[in-house]
Amino acid sequence: MTDERVRQMSLANRLLTRPEFGAFLALVVVWVFFAIVAFDNNFVSWVTTAAILNRAAPLGILAVAVALLMIAGEFDLSIGSIVGFAGMAIMLLITPAEAGGFGLPVWMAVLIALIITLLTGFFNGVLVMATRLPSFIITLGSLFIFRGLAVAIPRLMTNRTQLGGFEDYDSGGWAAAFATKIEFGGARFDIAIIWWIVIAAIATIVLLKTHIGNWIFGTGGDANAARNVGVPVAKLKIALFMVTALAAFTVALIQATQLNSADSLRGTLKEFEAIIAVVVGGTLLTGGYGSVLGPVFGALIFAMVQQGIIITGVDGDWFRVFVGGILVLAVIFNNFIRQRASKR
């Protein structure tokens, strides 16, 4: 008999093996740190909390989608470029013909831009699956392609790389849906936070409660094994690349409505920030292991450090040093607890 080898794991151990546990601890530590260090700078307040959440929401939306893709074993380095690309697509379609744009009604512009953006994800996915090259290389290429297109096409048509004036058009509810501010405790919270929560909730349900989630874990764990038991690996991965593009589109729409404009360079470096949030959130770089809640905590940590540094008046130049340090520490810590927990 082997059942003496099947042991019951303690509750603490189960908690430790959850992918998001390390990120949750780190989040608490970072919050307590700034709550002490920056108490006089009003860190513990609704205003600061709103500032952190407003910063975290767009990054968090990207991180949730990137997490699903990374659990399935692929990277998307082009997501930041797609944010810029999608924003320019929306505004270029709205901009009147005499200014070099297409002059479409807002709803139609958003719809067409959405379809084009989904095609960028489809392009990434198909290219990765058809060439069998690492997605790291393919999407590194599309990082430049889509950023280049986001600069070149508007410049060609309108002679500009910033297109403004979203508020001049009847947005048919889009602006309200993505740019409303909610007053609470004397602070202004972006409605994007609610989108973030909704998207994260849907992603969690898909990952943990549906057969598609099982396929995502299986594909990332061992794509060949998954294929052998009938998982449509290629279709799944292409769909997940389209989901990251959809997240990029959502962020682009939030920014276009909040800031009333699009800029070719928007979303720059967001692909790395999203990957940092996902990895700090406990997702394995090689795929097959991770969660949605982890990257949510990861995005919160990222925004909290950023905001904490701003309000403590530390020179902002140090922000990258902190973020890089936290990334490395988080990965070491996550590895450590995962190994400990699975060996005991």
Added chain:
Amino acid sequence: MSDKILEIQGVSKFFGSVIALQNVSMFVRPGEVTCLLGDNGAGKSTLIKTLAGVHKPSEGKYFFEGKETLFESPREALNAGIATVYQDLAMIPLMSIWRNFFLGSEPLKAGPIFDIENAKRITREEMAKMGIDIRDPDQPVGTLSGGERQSVAIARAVYFGAKVLILDEPTAALGVKQAGVVLRYIVEARNRGIGVIFITHNPHHAYPVGDHFVILKRGQILGDYAKEEVPIDHLIQMMAGGADLEQLQHELAEATGRGS
């Protein structure tokens, strides 16, 4: 004969100028264990892959449930009820037992929602039927021992309606005790009416569970013996290739004699 669920007749497989299998015939009946014995390089892997639908035979006939058949892919063979459990399994170590068990064939309730309670219950029950008590189906497969992983893979194949179970060296990498677990499983699967093809190079593992023994050597069938006709010593000797073994014993005896 109609009671043979799977049979091959005169199968050869060539890879360019290499003759991997030549004129190989074998069969398995439901509720029986056919042991396929052979040393390294005897052609076992090629034969398994031919049975599993990975390779198509260059010559010869393949019968499944009495009908001549040619499988285009392993998936097709699997759908027909021929499940192959390879040595390196198709288990994903980071995933829990129940997630592995149902990967690719998830039971659903209400749209895309995975029926998790049922998945866990069935996993526990199926393992229990095979004599293993999985108290925690949430355990990652990576924390299971080699024998237990083989057992999960076999239980999965049985649950999803395998009529023929091809086991590729399931005991090769295991210790004595773990191998015992897998052997019990093989017997359990046989008792449930499944035709089992058990590939091994260890006659000590084959003999206790096998109903008949097919010996493969250098791509050819050396013999097919019912258990009654062949004592284990004879089996070992034939496997290693009688004359060679006698020669070896002779040489070893000489070497030992000189040493003392």
